[in-house]
Amino acid sequence: MDFSLPSAPAVGAVIPSRYEATSMCYHENGKRLFVAYEAGSLLQAIDCMSGSAAKPALKCEDERIHCLEATHHEECVLIAGKGSPTVPSNQRSAITYWSLYDNKILRKFRGHTDQITKISMNPADDTFLSSSKDRTVRLWSAQSAGSLAELKLPGDRTSKDPLAAFDCTGLVFAVTAKMAENQGQYLHLYDARNYGVGAFAELKIKRDDIEKALQSFVSVSPDQLATFSHADFTSLQFNTSGNKILAGTDRGMSFVMDGFEGTIQGVFVSTSQRPAVSCFSSDDKTIMVGNEDGSITCWDVETGSMVKRLDGHPDPVQCIASNPKFAQFASASTQTALWTW
Template sequence: MITGSATADVGLLLVPAEKGGFEAAIAKADAKLGVEEGQTRQHARLLYLLGVEQLIVGINKMDSCQWSEDRFNEIKEEFVKMLQLIGFKPKKIPFIPYSGFNGDNLVEKSEKCPWYKGWSANITPKKVVQGFTIVEALNNFIQPPKREPTLPVRLPISNIYNIKGVGQIICGTVEQGTLLPGDVIGIVPSGLKDKKIFSIEQHKKVLEKAGPGDSPFEKEVAYLLSKVLREDTATMDFSSEPGPKMGACIRGRATSSFASYHESGSHLYVASEADSVLRIVDCLNGGGTPQMIKLQREGIRTVKATHHPQCVLFSPGLKNGPKKNNVYYLSVHDNKILREFEGHQSVVTSIRMSPVDDSFLSSSADGTVRLWNAGKSGNSLCELKLPQNVEGPPLAAFDSTGLVFGISAKMAGDEGNHINLFDARNYSAGPFSEMQVKRQDIEAKLRASGSTPERAYALSRSEWTSIDFNKSGKQILIGTNGGVAHTVDGYEGSVMHSFQMEGGAGSTPLPMATCFSSDDQAVICGNNDGTVSCYQADSGLLARKLRGHVDRVNCLAANPKYAQIASSCTNTIVWVW
């Protein structure tokens, strides 16, 4: 299910109309009652998390309820509620009653449901498509994605096979570009170069070339490479032709302070507080010379991509003045500030954008977290309530659905940190869940992993500097200023793994750069010796290490759409792997 959905252009979600079947398919999980989550609910969430935006809902087995209009409307109403909670837009989804056993409403309109007037769905806000059958929805409603056969090759690797007498086979789906037998490619981020493709095969047939849009399983494209070692290749890698490659795409002496990818993965925004410049990297065309936005008057401290590819949110790098605590909405097309957000009494330390709408969270050194609407200038929607027994600046982050956001703050005394979870639709009610991550639990985890009691004690008391949810919401990643990062259970707050900075943590406490990979499979951490470590998220074991920087890695970001990460240190502003 996951492998297929990850490369799908459209999802056809089928649900039974029979009594009891539909209810089981969309059931919510309840551990106390022993109820498992319905499979259709799981599939819908997976489709959304994996970026499948085009969806058709087929309500099957309508003959089992005698083609009841009331039953159809009941199922549609419940399904709409579920899809809205996940993040889909029901106006863009056709709902079709049909019977697979009898073939009703599959290819031709059935006469068994005279009440059914057909489906309608929006392709765009002003363009509505109508029809009756599932085939009509597939032919007329679904829009084929844009293919890019001329761009540099990008191929996420899904499987690797060693076949005796043949060699190593790498399987995957071409996302962009065109591959030919004899092409020389590279594999990143493992750093393998000059690997030759001997042949390209698809379902036991030899192909002359492979382009974008090939689907997996029967049509999965396999590439036979020479001299590729299995330990150097993993499913988090992707292959690329050696043309416009991504490497050290921005060089300079100014250290970058924050980096943020656009949700499409097309551009990377890099803030450099030292020279007050915002740099924009084109990630789909080999990097090239970055666009530079000079913000000498305001300065820049943090940056966050918005849903609009030509606009970003940023906090200024001003040391003094009445506007040093504001957040700005900037058009990078013409370097104009379109909106200004006032309210914090001290510098803004982080900005987090909702993945589903224009709301965003800002955390400040004044000890507050504010929720804003990026579409309107002015005051914040609210100042979030924090527990009374906290001290120090709070941290905030949305989960991948945008329905939940978390706020963490240090507990008074020497106990640890709170993580409070809020419903984004009812945040005024306060947190619906409160977790405590105790320092003694972190210390015990560090000691169990081999740290000395003294070092475990010191690391467990590092100040938190960032929190992030993985896409499933099951893990929360915590960055600190003491050369250590942690993952905790997203439901209970229990400590899962701790990752220590290699090469020493340095004499001055600085935030440890860390992030999840785009597929949730890895936790990526920057080290003091200039390397980047990739750990398995489930086991906490080191999977590989990337080398390229000559100084401490102080900034990391993962591309949300492609197997790509960006890192920076003092001598190289950004290195894209």
């Protein structure tokens, strides 16, 4: 993906919606894009080849979809939502395995007792990870309802909700959680084939390291420095090479970290104070960051310099994702745009 080309990327298609998107992901074959809308409990499947909705948006009653993940089947997704306010909170936290082909729920995965924060599908098999505000991470198989394993955060060492994500091979997964007393973030790496023995790498991203990185990579005031260094992680993603990790925060800031040592290699600040909206390009060379004014800033991963600013959305960018197979990425607010080369 060459962002230096004057006319690339350009919007190839725009798919409108009544609601703001809350979650978005591509299928692994790159031909389908799935977009979820919390306000309407809707899910839309977009044909990335034609740039049009593959079928009318489907409604999952009362789910208020917050998390969305594609499975290996092109017509099936995993979703989690905030649930109906009329249902007790400990019953709203199931993960739904949904067939879009015939609009049927294939399975419910129950076990979490609070809102799901992330779902991550293993690219190698039918297992997936979920993390929750109940301070646990669970491993599941799409073929059975019960969880295969559960990791509980130690209350004396951590203060915030975990996030978990598989790398591009499915052989490694990462779990991150905030340290107690705002001291930084834990980043633990696990062997997916032997997770029972514990993490093979227990890394720490200390608050001092975050502050030093901020001072090195971006120009911030003392007040901004304190605000950003106390930010909570809200998203977690490996690049396709598996050697870097992108973490978004609730203060509109994203970090790029070494995937083996956890050292901060870049900091990217958006114009938004909402949770950061960012992703790697499929060739790992660029990070796209969505902004409050509807623009997208594109940053070179190695140099940290901005290579392009894209304007197109009339509203704040809510979601962004990179196509794993084709020269395309998608961004969404109330409109979903497909950017192509």
